[in-house]
Amino acid sequence: MKTALGRELPDFIAGYGEVKPFQGVSSGSKLRTRKAVALTSVFPDEKKVFKDLEEVLDKLQIRDGMTISFHHHLRNGDYVLNMVMEALAKRGLKDLTVAASSIFPIHEPLVKHIENQVVTGIAANYISGPVAEAISEGKLKKPALMQTHGGRARALESGDLQVDVAFLAAPAADSYGNINGVQGKSACGTLGYAVADAEYAARTVAITDNLVAYPACPIEISQIYVDYVVQVESIGDPGGIVSGTTKITKDPVALKIAKLAAEVIKASGLLKDGMSFQTGAGGTSLAVAAELAKVMRRDHVTGSFAAGGITGYLVEMLQEGLFRTLFDVQCFDLKAVESYRDDVRHQFMSASMYGNPHTKGAVVNNLDIMILGATEIDLDFNVNVTTGSNGVIMGGSGGHSDTAAGAKLALVVTNLLKARLPIIKDQVMTVTTPGESIDVVVTERGIAVNPQRADLIETLSKTKLPLLTIGELKALAEKITGLPKPVPTSEEIVAVVEYRDGTVIDVVRKVL
Amino acid sequence: MKTALGRELPDFIAGYGEVKPFQGVSSGSKLRTRKAVALTSVFPDEKKVFKDLEEVLDKLQIRDGMTISFHHHLRNGDYVLNMVMEALAKRGLKDLTVAASSIFPIHEPLVKHIENQVVTGIAANYISGPVAEAISEGKLKKPALMQTHGGRARALESGDLQVDVAFLAAPAADSYGNINGVQGKSACGTLGYAVADAEYAARTVAITDNLVAYPACPIEISQIYVDYVVQVESIGDPGGIVSGTTKITKDPVALKIAKLAAEVIKASGLLKDGMSFQTGAGGTSLAVAAELAKVMRRDHVTGSFAAGGITGYLVEMLQEGLFRTLFDVQCFDLKAVESYRDDVRHQFMSASMYGNPHTKGAVVNNLDIMILGATEIDLDFNVNVTTGSNGVIMGGSGGHSDTAAGAKLALVVTNLLKARLPIIKDQVMTVTTPGESIDVVVTERGIAVNPQRADLIETLSKTKLPLLTIGELKALAEKITGLPKPVPTSEEIVAVVEYRDGTVIDVVRKVL
Structure with a gap:
């Protein structure tokens, strides 16, 4: 049995059950069921x-x-x-x-x-x-x-x-x-x-x-x-619940990536009044927010909302009037906690309202711009944020697949090399988010646009941005590092990776 | 088939279905089911x-x-x-x-x-x-x-x-x-x-x-x-959505009833820090709130919450610090709308959170004092707020049965006579709220306590409050007006009155 991405999966996985393979980002019946719940009545x-x-x-x-x-x-x-x-x-x-x-x-x-x-x-x-x-x-x-x-x-x-x-x-x-x-x-x-x-x-x-x-x-x-x-x-x-303040990176490579990402966003035409935005709490992601803020300030752009796990940096953008509201499923730092407590514009959202695909429309559906990270990306733009370069689990989707599926422009921002290993592979070890929902990969050495987005390629090719194909980006990295060695795994499945709709998009195997 | 209150009901009512007769206020299985819902997925x-x-x-x-x-x-x-x-x-x-x-x-x-x-x-x-x-x-x-x-x-x-x-x-x-x-x-x-x-x-x-x-x-x-x-x-x-301001009655009889009700509440021992309170928007009900406010101010009592449909008068009590919070399922006037919009202490509640008996505990379960109205009350303390003295539908429970079931002290405040007709009957024409959950009836001529509440009778009998039996109150009214004529009805059932748990507590028949 194969997923729509060509990954081989067993029909049945012991301890998991029948496997429904991933069929694509927007597939399957539009009629779903919210389950019945047995409720205990509490008397007065x-x-x-x-x-x-x-x-x-x-x-x-x-x-x-x-x-x-x-x-x-x-x-x-x-x-x-x-x-x-x-x-x-x-x-x-x-x-x-x-x-x-x-x-x-x-x-x-x-x-x-x-x-x-x-x-x-x-x-x-x-x-x-x-x-x-x-x-x-x-x-x-x-x-x-x-x-x-x-x-x-x-x-x-x-x-x-x-x-x-x-x-x-x-x-x-x-x-x-x-x-x-x-x-x-x-x-x-x-x-x-x-x-x-x-x-x-x-x-x-x-x-x-x-x-x-x-x-x-x-x-x-x-x-x-x-x-x-x-x-x-x-x-x-x-001390472990929230960080004191979230800091924007000072790493010059990360700042360069952020600048490039902001230019892609600007060129895309999405950076206008009413636009919406989400980014993670990572240093590079926040640096993109900082770059965007500069443009929004200069061009007098007011966004409708920023969403996600919320950091103090987004709170500052709210307070400055760069966004009209925030949608917050989780506060990352003290400033976000205080803002959420005190400011009605800093609004609550449940995980379901955030990203559940089987509702009458989650907030991710209204996202214009999403800034994502990656451990690996492959030639089909599939992204891995589940396993590390050693094949060991070190994360997982969180909201990665949800936001990528919803956003009009899903950008992966990443160094071309991490720990001297190229980020772009023929095939990612584990597919977390399907390439179908990734629009652009931005690295310090160049920008690759998903060929599905011919419109965006045309738009960006009119700019001076360093556009490459994903294959060219890959070759560039491999010229520096050589071909990375594949990580040997056994056949034993240690984790099943479900896409947001409950289909199986990949499995993680035991590292040898 | 008979309800726990002795009302005869057919087993089956055409256009309604099988009848489950009312069995008592807290009866039936404690395990209930929230139904499954077929949901449409909305794509981005x-x-x-x-x-x-x-x-x-x-x-x-x-x-x-x-x-x-x-x-x-x-x-x-x-x-x-x-x-x-x-x-x-x-x-x-x-x-x-x-x-x-x-x-x-x-x-x-x-x-x-x-x-x-x-x-x-x-x-x-x-x-x-x-x-x-x-x-x-x-x-x-x-x-x-x-x-x-x-x-x-x-x-x-x-x-x-x-x-x-x-x-x-x-x-x-x-x-x-x-x-x-x-x-x-x-x-x-x-x-x-x-x-x-x-x-x-x-x-x-x-x-x-x-x-x-x-x-x-x-x-x-x-x-x-x-x-x-x-x-x-x-x-x-x-003009029809909310009233400008809710006014407290100036009718001396209503004010007398309110004063008596406040004294009953005070004597009950419930009027202490942390107490909770609900009243309707009727003139007499609000007058009770005003009387309570006086006592709370004097005795430095701070309530935990007032609930219900909220009026400006309860907002004033919140603002004065007499209550710490409000639970609001519906705003009755402009002042309530503004307070709900601007004051976090003025909290939202859904109908389910307000009074659904098959949840893990509705707000009514935490009510100390509830002030209720009545069209009729009978010797078993059953209350009718569904049909008028002419037998015609003119209201319905709303939150009447819900709050009465939950409150520690459910008081009915009413004139002993309305439109020259006695309020207390042998049997109410339509049972809206079962007598089991009504504790006290307060009229301008005397106060009747439900015999189930022997504790309260003992407490109140130590005061100078005019305690009578419900039968004595009835006799008092009938001495003034004579026996009211029964309202003739046909056998045809025009409405089925469901208790909050979905059992049938009564039916309304067509008036001849």
Whole structure:
């Protein structure tokens, strides 16, 4: 069986199931189903707050084989996943699946639970650190399921990913389960990734270190979706939750790439009033934002919105009037948290509203310009942000595929070489985002436009921008470094990469 | 077949179906289901805005027998229901069911559609004016379904009430269907009753007279729930949407009742820090709020929240610091609209969060004190707010049953006589709210406590408050007026009254 990109896939993967191969970015039925949910009714005389996690775990009756979910707004400062998994391991539970929107180095204790088969399944949109390495080494019994931010919301809502208990890390929660992310010592900003968990899990527990008087104000996740509330000493390490300030790179190569990217955007004709924009929090991506800001200021352009994980830099652009609003699924730094808390123009969005393809239109559908990163790009413009040059899992799509699919202009900005290895390959090791939704690759040595975008090639060829074919870019890199050696892998599948619509776009194999 | 209150019901009602009789306030399984929803995926290149209603109606392919829903935030100024039904009638459609959260005198043109069998079914939580009269006269082919505000959200979410197309009157909408109720010439405040329609109808159309730049800000209903957007000249008459200011009664009898009610509340011990409160917008109800405010000011009591349809008077209490927050499902006046727009403490709630019994706990569950009205009360404390003294439909539960079920202290405040008729009967003509959830009846001539509340009787008997039994109150009234004549009805059922959980608590019969 082959995907639309020509990748060979087995029909069936043990521990995953039947494989529906990727068919293209906009394919399949337009009629989808949001699943039915079994709901517990809470009567007026019942209480939701319990004094410790053990008491709640007693009530939840978690059994072997169940799926437990977490969200990642506390990022590399999150204590909640470790705390809950430790308690479940102590109870002798086995064969659990951890469905976390992302997994970070702080979740290293999960490796032990994987080794002991307390955890035999993992579903996440992004995995970095020891857990990613353990998966690549084949330690997890079932292949990890790697989704996109929008795809995870889709899977929760459709029932493809059935969660038995969702644990919601809550920077502020009241006694009846109303939650926000903007108050308390563990404030992290919006809780966009937790919404689908709260709405579609069979049971939902809020874990907070900041039990506030009823009712919480503001409310991001409503009491009607929360079964229990537990107060603990601390849900996270503020130092790991948000960075102090996000800094723009000073690396001259990155700045050159950013300048080129900004010129491509300008030449594309999209940089006009009402335009919308998203970028990641990486140094080069932010540098593109800074370059755009200069042009917007000079040409008096006011954008409609910037979206995504929001950084202080985008907040400054909002405050300066360069954008009218922000759509925020996750705050990356303190400035973003404060702005989200205090400024109505800094708007909340759930993961579903952000990128779920099976809704009546996610925010990514309205994106004009998207700035993306890449670990590898191939001659078909397919992008890998899942595995590193050594073949080991080091990330995942997050919103990469979602935004690329929606944006009118999806630009990959990257150095032509990374760690002395060329970025452009004949074939990427792992396809995260299909080339069909990538428009331009911008490197310090030249710019390649996807041949599908004949219109853009024509437009850009009228400028002085250094246009090359993707093959020429590749040759340029290989002239410097020589041909990179292929990474040897076994046949064993350690992860299944799902496209946002739930089809399988690729698999990750065990590194030898 | 009998309800728990002893009302005789048929097993089956033509045009309604099998009857599940009312079993008590907190009964039935605690495990309920939120229904599956068939969702249309909107791809990035598709547009949602259409130039007129006809174009959207063409796309919707509405057929005979379908159910069309509306929300009532534009109240007696709403143009949208009439506009849509007129267009559907012109298309020759028949046998439609109109599921509107409430129906007002402005919806008089619906009578014509009922007579022509364009409309053969109606579901609403409150019906007043010509449509109510037409139903009582037996003009509607099927019995009208009368629900509660929480019960309607429950029915939409469970699938008991299947809506084919929801039309959302939108004071502000952007081109991709993000909606708010606070901007534009038809601003009405929160859109709490429209949420379940948007989330659970098969198709959703926003009708706006204020198409704003994308993205709308703030957003109350998200683009992910909206299929189409139509701009029209006007969605409503501002004069009918919200009243200028809500005034407290100056009627001395009403003021006396309010004073007595406030004393009951004070004596109950509930009037302390953190207390919560809801009242309607009626003159006597607001007078109770004013009396409470006096006591709160004097005793330095800060409430946690006031809830419901919100009036300017409750906004003033918020601003004065007497309540920490408000929960608002619907704004009753301009001051409420402005406060909701500008003050984060004035919080949104959906109908489901307000009163849906089959969630993990609605706001009504946290109510301490609820002030209710009544058309009739009987010796079992059952309350009728559905039919008038002539037996004709003139209202409905709205949030009456929902709040009464949740509140720790549910007080009915009413004159002992209305239009020279006694309010207290052996049996109410129509049971809207079961006596089980009514604690106290306060009239100008005396106070009756539900015998179930022995604790409260003991507490109040230590005060100087004029306590009587409900029978004594009834006798007192009848001494003045004589025994009222029963209203003759036929056997024909013109409306089915559903309790909030979907069981049938009573039926309304055709008046002879």
